[in-house]
Amino acid sequence: MKTLRLTIDGVTVTAREGMSVLEAALEAGIYIPHLCHHPDLKPVGVCRLCLVEIAGRGMTISCKTPVEEGMVVKTESPDIELARRVAVELLIVNHHADCLSCAKDGACKLQEIARYVGIEEERLQRLRRTTRSLPVDSSNPFFLRDPNRCVLCGICVRTCEEIVGASAIDYAFRGYATVISTLGNRPIVQSRCESCGECVARCPVGALVPRQERNPAREVRSVCAYCGVGCGLYLGVRGNQVVRVRGAAESPVNRGRLCVKGRYGHGYIGHPERLTTPLIKRDGRFVEASWDEALDLVAARLAGYRGDQFAALTSARCTNEENYLLQKFTRAVMGTHNIDHCARL
Amino acid sequence: MTGLVTSFGSGAMTNSIADIVRGARGFFVIGSNTTEQHPVIGMGIREAVKQRGAGLIVADPRRIPLTRLATIHLQHRAGSDIALLNALMNVLITEELYDKAFVGERTEGFAELQAAVATYTPEATADITGVPPALVRQAARLMADLRPLALLYAMGITQHTTGHQNVLACANLQMLLGNLGVPGGGVNPLRGQNNVQGACDMGGLPNYYTGYQLVASQEARRKFEAAWGVTLGSTPGLTVVEMLKEAEEGRIRAMYILGENPMVSDPDVNHVRRGLERLDFLVVQDVFLTETAKLADVVLPGVALAEKSGTLTNTERRVQLVSPAVSPPGQARQDWEIICDLAKRLQKEVPQGLFAGWNYRSPAEIMEEIAALTPSYGGVRHERLGAEGLQWPCPDLDHPGTPILHVGRFPRGLGRFVPVDWLPPAEQPDEEYPLVLTTGRVLYHYHTGSLTRRVPGLMELYPEGRVEVHPDDALKLGIADGGVVRVSSRRGSVTARAEVTQRTQPGLVFMTFHFAESAANVLTIAALDPVAKIPEYKACSVRIEPVA
Numbered sequence: 001m002k003t004l005r006l007t008i009d010g011v012t013v014t015a016r017e018g019m020s021v022l023e024a025a026l027e028a029g030i031y032i033p034h035l036c037h038h039p040d041l042k043p044v045g046v047c048r049l050c051l052v053e054i055a056g057r058g059m060t061i062s063c064k065t066p067v068e069e070g071m072v073v074k075t076e077s078p079d080i081e082l083a084r085r086v087a088v089e090l091l092i093v094n095h096h097a098d099c100l101s102c103a104k105d106g107a108c109k110l111q112e113i114a115r116y117v118g119i120e121e122e123r124l125q126r127l128r129r130t131t132r133s134l135p136v137d138s139s140n141p142f143f144l145r146d147p148n149r150c151v152l153c154g155i156c157v158r159t160c161e162e163i164v165g166a167s168a169i170d171y172a173f174r175g176y177a178t179v180i181s182t183l184g185n186r187p188i189v190q191s192r193c194e195s196c197g198e199c200v201a202r203c204p205v206g207a208l209v210p211r212q213e214r215n216p217a218r219e220v221r222s223v224c225a226y227c228g229v230g231c232g233l234y235l236g237v238r239g240n241q242v243v244r245v246r247g248a249a250e251s252p253v254n255r256g257r258l259c260v261k262g263r264y265g266h267g268y269i270g271h272p273e274r275l276t277t278p279l280i281k282r283d284g285r286f287v288e289a290s291w292d293e294a295l296d297l298v299a300a301r302l303a304g305y306r307g308d309q310f311a312a313l314t315s316a317r318c319t320n321e322e323n324y325l326l327q328k329f330t331r332a333v334m335g336t337h338n339i340d341h342c343a344r345l
Numbered sequence: 346m347t348g349l350v351t352s353f354g355s356g357a358m359t360n361s362i363a364d365i366v367r368g369a370r371g372f373f374v375i376g377s378n379t380t381e382q383h384p385v386i387g388m389g390i391r392e393a394v395k396q397r398g399a400g401l402i403v404a405d406p407r408r409i410p411l412t413r414l415a416t417i418h419l420q421h422r423a424g425s426d427i428a429l430l431n432a433l434m435n436v437l438i439t440e441e442l443y444d445k446a447f448v449g450e451r452t453e454g455f456a457e458l459q460a461a462v463a464t465y466t467p468e469a470t471a472d473i474t475g476v477p478p479a480l481v482r483q484a485a486r487l488m489a490d491l492r493p494l495a496l497l498y499a500m501g502i503t504q505h506t507t508g509h510q511n512v513l514a515c516a517n518l519q520m521l522l523g524n525l526g527v528p529g530g531g532v533n534p535l536r537g538q539n540n541v542q543g544a545c546d547m548g549g550l551p552n553y554y555t556g557y558q559l560v561a562s563q564e565a566r567r568k569f570e571a572a573w574g575v576t577l578g579s580t581p582g583l584t585v586v587e588m589l590k591e592a593e594e595g596r597i598r599a600m601y602i603l604g605e606n607p608m609v610s611d612p613d614v615n616h617v618r619r620g621l622e623r624l625d626f627l628v629v630q631d632v633f634l635t636e637t638a639k640l641a642d643v644v645l646p647g648v649a650l651a652e653k654s655g656t657l658t659n660t661e662r663r664v665q666l667v668s669p670a671v672s673p674p675g676q677a678r679q680d681w682e683i684i685c686d687l688a689k690r691l692q693k694e695v696p697q698g699l700f701a702g703w704n705y706r707s708p709a710e711i712m713e714e715i716a717a718l719t720p721s722y723g724g725v726r727h728e729r730l731g732a733e734g735l736q737w738p739c740p741d742l743d744h745p746g747t748p749i750l751h752v753g754r755f756p757r758g759l760g761r762f763v764p765v766d767w768l769p770p771a772e773q774p775d776e777e778y779p780l781v782l783t784t785g786r787v788l789y790h791y792h793t794g795s796l797t798r799r800v801p802g803l804m805e806l807y808p809e810g811r812v813e814v815h816p817d818d819a820l821k822l823g824i825a826d827g828g829v830v831r832v833s834s835r836r837g838s839v840t841a842r843a844e845v846t847q848r849t850q851p852g853l854v855f856m857t858f859h860f861a862e863s864a865a866n867v868l869t870i871a872a873l874d875p876v877a878k879i880p881e882y883k884a885c886s887v888r889i890e891p892v893a
Binding site for chain 1: 392541591655667671688789803
């Protein structure tokens, strides 16, 4: 791919053909405030925050401007400052200000932009604060949708359309009343939503937040335990508990995407009904046993059934190494080819 | 899998998820409810269709979610796949739309195929498939236009008494279209479980050692006899359904079941129960006290995936590494250690052989043994797997893995057209059992439910098994949406709530098998495909009536 050179704030930057000015700047480590841009999605230019000045063209949004050879870009000027400040102030006055009680506190893009632009309380006073309080959609067991914290960037809408392809949500109503809505503005579980949580993973503010998830202390790269796609993921662990799962962006299988089971279906791991000790059935009831007791009994009993009166079912849920060992056990120790698993089921 | 071995000499997904999703100009999805069973591949198909205009042809008896995006939906009757596929090929041949260069250079048996599909005109097959002939012609022409076209199938193709032939028909179609050995094409069976591909690769099958080395082959037998220091038989063993039948008849007397739940997953569950109860001795190694474990004499607590290290092979043959994230509860032990301990107890003297012993230090060392005995895994080592894994065949340590099979050549040389004829499902609807039952999964649950039913959120989203009934049938039978119905087959009956929906077609009812209390597999038939030995889950005859 062709590389181009342009100047941003006097710094010479290399970019690839087809990149936007915003992407070129971010890749070069130059911050331009932005809210509706997401690297996985097509640019739409609805937040109007990523303004830059391009020599010979004036002020424009950087997310929809492709880089050109020799382009000269400025990210700061009195005009940019004024236009951007007003846009940010309008977002802030329409936003619930209870940051400390928001799950996105500290990781919020709106906070990041407000810090960058520098909000002056006196200037905010001249604007009428919003009083609207819309109901939170808590119908989905895995995440909440809070329209009061939404900035209408549309990242969730585009994620559902471009990445997931379910198209469960879109903008609805007009002007001040605009919200992100399901068809007929019904609770999300009554829509086409597949609960994959891709929108939740990309929401820049606190409008879409997981319900039970807590921040992990560490992460371990793994593979999903459910279907045969084998999505790469990170298990987020706190203590001895899996508290969060996120897709592995570097996996060629799923490119960071997950479905509802992969992202939210990990509750079985530390489930109280897990088997914790060997069990031996005595008089029709299971009795707890030690490993030696159980394995001695199994070995003693199986010794009497070598050959074709024995059969084993190995597991499509176990690892290659475990499957190899059980077929080796069946063939080499028990002396039979009676081994199968549920591949056909 | 047996089907693809016959056609190509190797049975697995021919292409990679990435090259299909990015490179296919069209998709033909048959017998796969991709967005619910393999959701992330489903997302990829939808992305290809919506974002870059790829074509989509879906053949499915039900209006699955993908049909909303499909250019053409061929809503054929359950069990009529071969008639449909042969009709598509009939059009491609008679209208000379097939890839003559590919057929000429890379295949054999075209004349036989041509002769065999000659009678399968769209008009002649319409009575079997229920698909309007014009739509079949349109679909065939679209397939010829949209190349490369990726064919994807799942259990909707294989879980029939003619499953083996169904797969052959899929392979015939893709060879005819020249869609093999190219990015964006291929015959792509989507595997159901996270390591079903690996369990097959590792010889968890009665007729194969690791890497599909035949039990019946003298060369393979000698190799494993030398490695393990034992004498091995050359007759393949029994498949799961046969094992349970033999158990019921008293010929199989002891069983070891690792992490499987045949009491929910297998056909004709009442017959499974009788088989397992008749055993002298049953050991189950699992993470939960499943319906099957309850019948065991000894239950051994293994560990969950998040607690172990080892490798899994996904549907595109990619071997991926997992590492333990949390420690197992109580005294639960690593599954590989349990098997080794047991083997050592049963094998008092270690035989002579390079790999006869059971003293492994880690799963990585087990993989070295696998690699030494398995040509397609020859270059697989834990330390090579990294973030992306390796796709087999990977014969040596310098090999980068194989994203696309059959480039330039098939393992058997030329691809072989094996003509197949349509046969009706083993059980036909009659006066007593007038409806056809087909089974499957839903998005929110997984297989026998032992994991997903323990996740409260998933239970909230999909709390119970339902029976999908078409409005026409519901009206005739007096069934209300949400009302409780009894579904009966020749093997048993279950009750569940009805969902009256146009997703299904008149005469067809659909059930999931996740829920033991309304287990679809009480009803299903243990009729097997004679070659692949797969049960016919996708068609059996039932009767349905409202419960007052």
